[in-house]
Amino acid sequence: MPRNTIEISETIEHLTILNENDELDASLEPDIAADELRRLYRCMLLARRFDERLLDLQRQGRIGTFPPIQGQEAAHLGAVAPLRPSDWMVPSFREMAAELWRGRSLENIIIANNGFEQAGAMHADSRNLPMAVPVASQIPHAVGLAWAAKYRQTDDVVMTFFGDGATSEGDFHEGLNFAAVFQVPVIFVCQNNHWAISVPLKRQTRSGTLVQKAVAYGMPGIQVDGNDLLAVYVAAREAIARARAGDGPTLIECVTYRVMMHTTADDPKRYRTDEEVQQWRRRDPLPRFERYLIGKGVLTPDVIGSLKAEIAQEIQVAVARAEEQMPVLRAQSLSVFDHLYADLPPYLKAQKQMLAEELSLSDEESANG
Amino acid sequence: MPRNTIEISETIEHLTILNENDELDASLEPDIAADELRRLYRCMLLARRFDERLLDLQRQGRIGTFPPIQGQEAAHLGAVAPLRPSDWMVPSFREMAAELWRGRSLENIIIANNGFEQAGAMHADSRNLPMAVPVASQIPHAVGLAWAAKYRQTDDVVMTFFGDGATSEGDFHEGLNFAAVFQVPVIFVCQNNHWAISVPLKRQTRSGTLVQKAVAYGMPGIQVDGNDLLAVYVAAREAIARARAGDGPTLIECVTYRVMMHTTADDPKRYRTDEEVQQWRRRDPLPRFERYLIGKGVLTPDVIGSLKAEIAQEIQVAVARAEEQMPVLRAQSLSVFDHLYADLPPYLKAQKQMLAEELSLSDEESANG
Amino acid sequence: MAKMTMVQAINMALRQEMEKDDRVIVMGEDVGLDGGVFRVTEGLIEQFGEQRVLDTPLAESAIAGMAVGMAAYGLRPVCEIQFSGFAYHSFHQLESHAARFRRRSQGRFQMSLVLRAPYGGGVRALEHHSESREAYWAHTPGLKMVIPSGPRNARALLVAAIRDPDPVIFYESKALYRAFREEVPEEEEVLPIGRPRIVRAGDDITLIAYGAMLRPTLEAAEELQKRDGLGAEVIDLLTISPLDDTLLTESVRKTGRAVVIHEASRSFGPGAEIVARLVESAFYYLEAPIERVTGYDLIIPLFSQEQNYIPSVRRIVRAARKTVNA
Amino acid sequence: MAKMTMVQAINMALRQEMEKDDRVIVMGEDVGLDGGVFRVTEGLIEQFGEQRVLDTPLAESAIAGMAVGMAAYGLRPVCEIQFSGFAYHSFHQLESHAARFRRRSQGRFQMSLVLRAPYGGGVRALEHHSESREAYWAHTPGLKMVIPSGPRNARALLVAAIRDPDPVIFYESKALYRAFREEVPEEEEVLPIGRPRIVRAGDDITLIAYGAMLRPTLEAAEELQKRDGLGAEVIDLLTISPLDDTLLTESVRKTGRAVVIHEASRSFGPGAEIVARLVESAFYYLEAPIERVTGYDLIIPLFSQEQNYIPSVRRIVRAARKTVNA
Numbered sequence A, B: 001m002p003r004n005t006i007e008i009s010e011t012i013e014h015l016t017i018l019n020e021n022d023e024l025d026a027s028l029e030p031d032i033a034a035d036e037l038r039r040l041y042r043c044m045l046l047a048r049r050f051d052e053r054l055l056d057l058q059r060q061g062r063i064g065t066f067p068p069i070q071g072q073e074a075a076h077l078g079a080v081a082p083l084r085p086s087d088w089m090v091p092s093f094r095e096m097a098a099e100l101w102r103g104r105s106l107e108n109i110i111i112a113n114n115g116f117e118q119a120g121a122m123h124a125d126s127r128n129l130p131m132a133v134p135v136a137s138q139i140p141h142a143v144g145l146a147w148a149a150k151y152r153q154t155d156d157v158v159m160t161f162f163g164d165g166a167t168s169e170g171d172f173h174e175g176l177n178f179a180a181v182f183q184v185p186v187i188f189v190c191q192n193n194h195w196a197i198s199v200p201l202k203r204q205t206r207s208g209t210l211v212q213k214a215v216a217y218g219m220p221g222i223q224v225d226g227n228d229l230l231a232v233y234v235a236a237r238e239a240i241a242r243a244r245a246g247d248g249p250t251l252i253e254c255v256t257y258r259v260m261m262h263t264t265a266d267d268p269k270r271y272r273t274d275e276e277v278q279q280w281r282r283r284d285p286l287p288r289f290e291r292y293l294i295g296k297g298v299l300t301p302d303v304i305g306s307l308k309a310e311i312a313q314e315i316q317v318a319v320a321r322a323e324e325q326m327p328v329l330r331a332q333s334l335s336v337f338d339h340l341y342a343d344l345p346p347y348l349k350a351q352k353q354m355l356a357e358e359l360s361l362s363d364e365e366s367a368n369g
Numbered sequence C, D: 001m002a003k004m005t006m007v008q009a010i011n012m013a014l015r016q017e018m019e020k021d022d023r024v025i026v027m028g029e030d031v032g033l034d035g036g037v038f039r040v041t042e043g044l045i046e047q048f049g050e051q052r053v054l055d056t057p058l059a060e061s062a063i064a065g066m067a068v069g070m071a072a073y074g075l076r077p078v079c080e081i082q083f084s085g086f087a088y089h090s091f092h093q094l095e096s097h098a099a100r101f102r103r104r105s106q107g108r109f110q111m112s113l114v115l116r117a118p119y120g121g122g123v124r125a126l127e128h129h130s131e132s133r134e135a136y137w138a139h140t141p142g143l144k145m146v147i148p149s150g151p152r153n154a155r156a157l158l159v160a161a162i163r164d165p166d167p168v169i170f171y172e173s174k175a176l177y178r179a180f181r182e183e184v185p186e187e188e189e190v191l192p193i194g195r196p197r198i199v200r201a202g203d204d205i206t207l208i209a210y211g212a213m214l215r216p217t218l219e220a221a222e223e224l225q226k227r228d229g230l231g232a233e234v235i236d237l238l239t240i241s242p243l244d245d246t247l248l249t250e251s252v253r254k255t256g257r258a259v260v261i262h263e264a265s266r267s268f269g270p271g272a273e274i275v276a277r278l279v280e281s282a283f284y285y286l287e288a289p290i291e292r293v294t295g296y297d298l299i300i301p302l303f304s305q306e307q308n309y310i311p312s313v314r315r316i317v318r319a320a321r322k323t324v325n326a
């Protein structure tokens, strides 16, 4: 009857496999086929180069504001790589590498970043949800999809992404609680990049780690070095297997860093030091993974060279194609009335007509004026 | 570098002092003055009898729907007793015993339960917030008050109450997180009465205890036998001292039980067994505390007898007074326009005029018709 | 045909749709064993099991958010929010996602979901249990806002809402839940969403109401007939949004006079839009200002005073007379 | 007097009120070191410290809810919600508490709090960053809804909002943040909440606008003068709710014609209430239907098409002509 410490029964772990000094814990090294490793490396490189290119385009006024992902590629790709195509991905807004892996095209990203509704179009069987801008709001969607996948007796799972800042929102809490209560097959991947715009992790929450928040939901949690693709991969693979087996959700915290600005509208010099950024640049996941693959003989400098050329070309073609399409899309002014509802109610038909007249009158006026 | 278990550094404890078999852990017994013990007992008894009387009144149609508190008196009173009058109390809707302790009158409760706006009136220096109906929504208010109390460099603390169901709401999560980040003097008292209307605790959350949710916020937590007034008291006193000293918030889980219906509109037979209820009735906090006090020589059967008579009288007077006042209050129809804003904007003046005319026309019509 | 209360009629709609379509899932707080705090979902868990009737934890944002995910999968969740006064917790999920997923995905994901919630006063309830804030949802493009006025149309509209490919907020007047019974056919009956209905014909004045306000409006119409010899045309909106004003316009072009009645507070309420539409479509036919009989611009008072807040037959009659004598 | 952008003018209002009154606390996401994503709170943390300028965790419900508690204590929190499209997370705190605490406590607790949020389109932003949903708050009794139209009145209205004993939702057009500069006096200037203002006199037609729509409306008025010889009276609402229609009524009784302009979507939008009020107060003076020039009943399109959605000078001019030629 005296004062007792309550035992926490949830498993909360940390995992690193290939650390920033290139030390590998071989006992934990996952057995990934060489081909798959090369695909992962290629996608990582593509995401990095494309991110850089997007920044150029933004600075040239050729796309709108966007959130760079640099430094988080391993935490994206390690997580989605063990998914099947029939599994679902529910992104936040900073998972470009994961989206590329799951089939999104470079053109589409460029067009979307120019404010085109039409870029939302996707295959009728796409299992990727569109980006969710309101922080954490996508988390309950993942739970609903997972519930449905279980209800339909499939063994598909759902993976959702969100940031460290997102863990403060009510939707994070409610979503994880629902997932645990209903024991649905969902994997919660927190991209702890240490910053939510200007708010550092330690002002976001007082908890020692983000992963320990799993304790609140009676859910297992694993924290991984998010710049170690192998660790992310292993943690995700385990969580996916658990979900697929019907054993419920997992919280994965990927410890990584946002080396760039929050979005291109942000100036991080206002709130953080360059030293901090430099420290994290040294833990860059891309060269770390590259050295590992070279060491393993999966890649050679030659192969890397030709990959780079290939990727440069791919990006150039995508930009050109996107810029070709946009004037066409821009001319589809009446398309804003599409897809609000399945059918256009009478007063919206009238409003569409108003806009059509407006546009033709404007055309006339400019023709006359 | 291998897989590590992450150490949880928060203290999460359980405390029982006087258990359901009347066993006392004397080493933990708080040193409460005899007078205070008697006041506590009296308030507990008053709350019990008044709760029963409210149920009669409701069944007779003399008050509206209300939420009985029976069985939770120890968890209310043990928590508020160590507060100072200058500390703040932020209730939910099922803390009648705590409200009585903090000075709310029986009449006021009866009038409020008859849907009178005017019952909201309170002393200009009252440090009790009014009841909050939307579950968990009061939690951030407590954080704001506590922030203000700290900002003003007082050593006042804030105590807020909520149920087990409330822990599922986003406001619980956001509120506790803010409190921990800002290290404000607030005590979160969860009344875990095992039910949220028809939803049992194990369908509310999968976490083994509610108190372990404190881990998510880097906050200490303590679970107590909520039917053991002494344990609640000690846990609250510690948490209050910690808050007052500037050491931040605490989560207290009082394990108790809602032996009655959720509200008088509810029929618990639909969703739970009588055995479960009977089991908990045996752990009734009132006789347990009574036996303790008798054993301690603080109370005698005689004193109890006269207390009972006194209380019966007090309740009778309160009911009579409340019922006298209500016709007067009911006649103040135009008072609904008071206190929406500090000043009545022009169109609301016009609407008040409309209502006044409406009422005088109705009076005429009934006089004529 | 059985005589049913609105609670029973809605229950029948849920049951029959669940029988016909295994995509239909009922979810919310206390909707399972308890059958909902108003007993609207009574018996469903017994018939369909826990897989089709979900007692959720207490979190309205997650209820709506999870439903968004289920709808994205292709299911047809029907959520119950225990009182419409707690639907605000779901606001961002509805505004930011339910209303937008179809457009955001250019048609890939449809949000066939229903959010049912009891609304309105008149049942001696606690604070937050009596509001009429349908205008919030009506002003949100991408949502549909439906309010039935009796057992039979409640059933037929709910069937339509469940089958609708777009998200529907479905407000149920708790004052009507057990107020009266109507014949409700066992066989399927569907009322189209987006179409008001003339429930009483008349040539002298148009009275526009919905939900719990329909009955006092009909009473007022009878009184106007009896005492003033005025033929009032009464229109039941049924759908607040998307608002189709065709019928309203026709009627007001005929009568030249209109009164709009709602329980919701006045300013920026649903009545304002109806007035604005009629000004746009029937201005030259109007013989008097359109009157609004509404709740005052207050939070609805606690129950000791709510009867003065909710439009009464008397207030409707007076407003109609004012319009006619203008 | 210095020429200032609206960002600078709002910043000055905050700074001066914080200097005068230590109850004023600024809080929100990124309002501290970062100075707010639009730099509205720039320099405040340097001047007033972390005790007066709170960088909060990322949770809008708690921002509003904590502010309710601070206001109950007697402080005057000024919250920034990063974009009005994320204010829905705070909906229940504002509707259920900020709007009600004074009444619930019969005057014991006042809610002197301000919730600032950038609203509206025109800055090539992401989804959820361009909405104009002020009607939600305007339809909520107990709240006040204010929208300035330029640097000088933004400053003077924000001072009034901060000192107001009741909760004020303060929407700032981000399109106006840096669009132009105005002379803003260093000394105190306060504009009363609840009072529209005539910004251009005229006898032929009344144009009613607010926020970012004021400038195109004024341009339209000039064009109507130049091309059509029409004198348009332009009224800047400034306060959406509580809406005082006295000035509107007077103007429309004089001109007999009105156009209401807003960026918000049309149906159940702010314009509907203005039309309804004018029908109630100036019906017999109206010579033509009141026109509404508004956003369409769509979610505001992403930026490649938003210019067609937002009312343009051309659309306003055409509507005015339609009214005059009616």
Ligand SMILES: Cc1ncc(C[n+]2csc(CCOP(=O)(O)OP(=O)(O)O)c2C)c(N)n1
Pocket: A094, A133, A134, A135, A162, A163, A164, A165, A166, A167, A191, A193, A195, A196, A197, A258, A262, D029, D058, D060, D082, D086, D089
């Ligand atoms: C509900 C909501 N509030 C505020 C914002 C503005 N905002 C966009 S991203 C962001 C920070 C997110 O931080 P985090 O979750 O850590 O993700 P990261 O940006 O680091 O990837 C904020 C405040 C938003 N999009 N949604």
Ligand SMILES: Cc1ncc(C[n+]2csc(CCOP(=O)(O)OP(=O)(O)O)c2C)c(N)n1
Pocket: B094, B133, B134, B135, B162, B163, B164, B165, B166, B167, B191, B193, B195, B196, B197, B258, B262, C029, C058, C060, C082, C086, C089
């Ligand atoms: C936000 C919100 N949702 C739903 C309700 C309806 N409701 C009132 S009390 C209650 C259950 C509360 O359970 P708990 O938090 O355990 O408190 P208890 O009633 O057991 O004291 C519910 C669902 C409400 N008042 N507020």
Ligand SMILES: [Mg+2]
Pocket: A163, A164, A165, A191, A192, A193, A194, A195, A196, A197, A258
């Ligand atoms: Mg982050």
Ligand SMILES: [Mg+2]
Pocket: B163, B164, B165, B191, B192, B193, B194, B195, B196, B197, B258
């Ligand atoms: Mg409970």
